[in-house]
Amino acid sequence: MKLVKTTCDQQSCFLCKRCLKEWIPAIEANKKSYQFKKGEIIFHEGEPVTGIYFLYDGKAKVHKKWGEEKELNIRFARKGDIIGHRGLGKETTYPVSATALETCTVCFIDLAFFKTTLKVNTDFTYDLLMFYAEELQESEKRMRNLAHMPVKGRIAYAFLILKEKFGLTPEGFINISLTRQDIASYAGTTYETVFRIVTELTQSNIITIDNKDITILDEEALRRIMQEAENGA
Amino acid sequence: MKLVKTTCDQQSCFLCKRCLKEWIPAIEANKKSYQFKKGEIIFHEGEPVTGIYFLYDGKAKVHKKWGEEKELNIRFARKGDIIGHRGLGKETTYPVSATALETCTVCFIDLAFFKTTLKVNTDFTYDLLMFYAEELQESEKRMRNLAHMPVKGRIAYAFLILKEKFGLTPEGFINISLTRQDIASYAGTTYETVFRIVTELTQSNIITIDNKDITILDEEALRRIMQEAENGA
DNA sequence: TGAAATGTGTTACTTATGTCATAAATTTAG
DNA sequence: CTAAATTTATGACATAAGTAACACATTTCA
Numbered sequence: 358m359k360l361v362k363t364t365c366d367q368q369s370c371f372l373c374k375r376c377l378k379e380w381i382p383a384i385e386a387n388k389k390s391y392q393f394k395k396g397e398i399i400f401h402e403g404e405p406v407t408g409i410y411f412l413y414d415g416k417a418k419v420h421k422k423w424g425e426e427k428e429l430n431i432r433f434a435r436k437g438d439i440i441g442h443r444g445l446g447k448e449t450t451y452p453v454s455a456t457a458l459e460t461c462t463v464c465f466i467d468l469a470f471f472k473t474t475l476k477v478n479t480d481f482t483y484d485l486l487m488f489y490a491e492e493l494q495e496s497e498k499r500m501r502n503l504a505h506m507p508v509k510g511r512i513a514y515a516f517l518i519l520k521e522k523f524g525l526t527p528e529g530f531i532n533i534s535l536t537r538q539d540i541a542s543y544a545g546t547t548y549e550t551v552f553r554i555v556t557e558l559t560q561s562n563i564i565t566i567d568n569k570d571i572t573i574l575d576e577e578a579l580r581r582i583m584q585e586a587e588n589g590a
Numbered sequence: 591m592k593l594v595k596t597t598c599d600q601q602s603c604f605l606c607k608r609c610l611k612e613w614i615p616a617i618e619a620n621k622k623s624y625q626f627k628k629g630e631i632i633f634h635e636g637e638p639v640t641g642i643y644f645l646y647d648g649k650a651k652v653h654k655k656w657g658e659e660k661e662l663n664i665r666f667a668r669k670g671d672i673i674g675h676r677g678l679g680k681e682t683t684y685p686v687s688a689t690a691l692e693t694c695t696v697c698f699i700d701l702a703f704f705k706t707t708l709k710v711n712t713d714f715t716y717d718l719l720m721f722y723a724e725e726l727q728e729s730e731k732r733m734r735n736l737a738h739m740p741v742k743g744r745i746a747y748a749f750l751i752l753k754e755k756f757g758l759t760p761e762g763f764i765n766i767s768l769t770r771q772d773i774a775s776y777a778g779t780t781y782e783t784v785f786r787i788v789t790e791l792t793q794s795n796i797i798t799i800d801n802k803d804i805t806i807l808d809e810e811a812l813r814r815i816m817q818e819a820e821n822g823a
Numbered sequence: 824t825g826a827a828a829t830g831t832g833t834t835a836c837t838t839a840t841g842t843c844a845t846a847a848a849t850t851t852a853g
Numbered sequence: 854c855t856a857a858a859t860t861t862a863t864g865a866c867a868t869a870a871g872t873a874a875c876a877c878a879t880t881t882c883a
Contacts (some may be wrong), residue, residue, distance in 0.1 A: 497654060
């Protein structure tokens with residue numbers, strides 16, 4: 358991690374897009390920009406919450422651990438996304454960690470200033486509330502999936518979400534590069550299971566994976582897999 | 591469900607406690623009170639969102655279905671709790687259902703008025719934001735548990751949460767009466783598994799269940815069970 | 824640039840939990 | 854107060870998905 362000169366254009370992150378224009382200079386005066394290399398940890402689960410981050414460039418994952426070995430990837434973040442907002446609330450330590458998946462430039466806002474921002478920018482607070490509501494919906498959907506959907510469906514769902522969130526490269530690959538283990542941790546399963554199911558999906562011509570480049574060949578099939586365990590089938 | 595005369599004291603629900611005193615008459619003019627009998631559905635997953643509910647009296651569950659048969663209980667609600675707030679956001683249908691677990695009196699606020707309330711009562715919006723942040727933390731913790739914690743731990747966790755949320759009756763029972771199936775749906779498992787593990791916990795003198803009256807005899811043991819799968823063990 | 828660390832491919836084995844089947848008991852409703 | 858519906862109890866059985874164990878490939882960084 359290193360402190361970098363602020364390169365922010367003040368119009369691409371969740372905060373700058375939604376707060377009062379008059380507040381931008383205050384943000385400018387209070388923010389700090391950092392750069393994290395691939396694999397560096399942006400903040401650690403269990404550490405005291407110091408503030409909120411906005412991802413100015415790069416991709417990151419937010420994850421929560423179980424024991425020493427296992428993790429669940431909660432979500433992936435891209436340019437413009439807010440991270441660390443899970444640290445709000447009564448709890449004073451981060452409930453999750455965030456790790457850079459590639460070189461990331463982040464904008465850091467300390468907690469006290471962020472809370473002031475919320476008090477001053479009531480429209481931003483309202484928008485943030487709606488954002489939380491949507492995250493909560495997504496979280497509960499995934500909770501239900503973990504409880505009832507078979508792994509195969511959860512892996513199919515992971516590919517669909519990744520495509521929706523990161524889009525495609527010009528070559529048609531899902532525009533994020535993840536290890537199998539990261540996919541497994543997102544789907545709530547193990548590396549080996551991902552391996553088996555990816556082999557299966559490849560043989561059925563539903564996806565192709567060349568190294569880390571994933572292509573979805575048959576999106577409908579993935580959706581079918583997600584549902585087939587529902588209702589008898 | 592029947593419309594009832596408003597009996598609300600305007601000081602016990604999440605909304606009345608936190609909004610501007612000046613706003614109370616507006617709430618009074620816009621709210622509707624309903625009564626639901628045990629088993630009645632307060633709102634249905636998939637139906638258009640019409641508004642937000644506050645539980646004035648009674649207990650309810652919020653649940654999300656999987657196929658025709660299976661469900662996951664997302665949370666339980668008691669007097670004073672807000673329900674239906676998951677309907678906020680872009681989505682215009684409820685992502686979950688709510689069902690009365692006993693006779694419930696609820697206060698209903700239609701969506702348009704609720705949104706106005708948020709715009710006017712910025713402190714309430716801030717508090718609601720913090721509430722969402724905490725729900726999101728809890729949701730993600732349970733998500734991780736479903737992915738990695740063995741059923742036994744999840745059932746133990748369910749008992750601990752229920753005790754914390756509903757407290758104890760004078761006799762020392764957890765102050766909520768649930769079917770085994772509801773416990774199973776909360777822990778993300780099946781009736782049979784709950785049955786087996788409850789038998790086991792009873793034999794180890796960790797809990798007792800007499801009909802629907804649950805007593806926790808050894809809270810420490812429950813916590814131990816939750817952790818024992820973490821880190822080797 | 825070369826050693827160490829991390830990620831990938833693959834098989835065989837194990838087990839935790841779900842599914843099925845069925846009976847008795849309890850609760851709810853007509 | 855009886856019938857229907859739901860909830861509980863319990864065993865046998867099935868299987869999805871995790872664990873273990875290697876060899877090989879690729880990335881990282883000293």
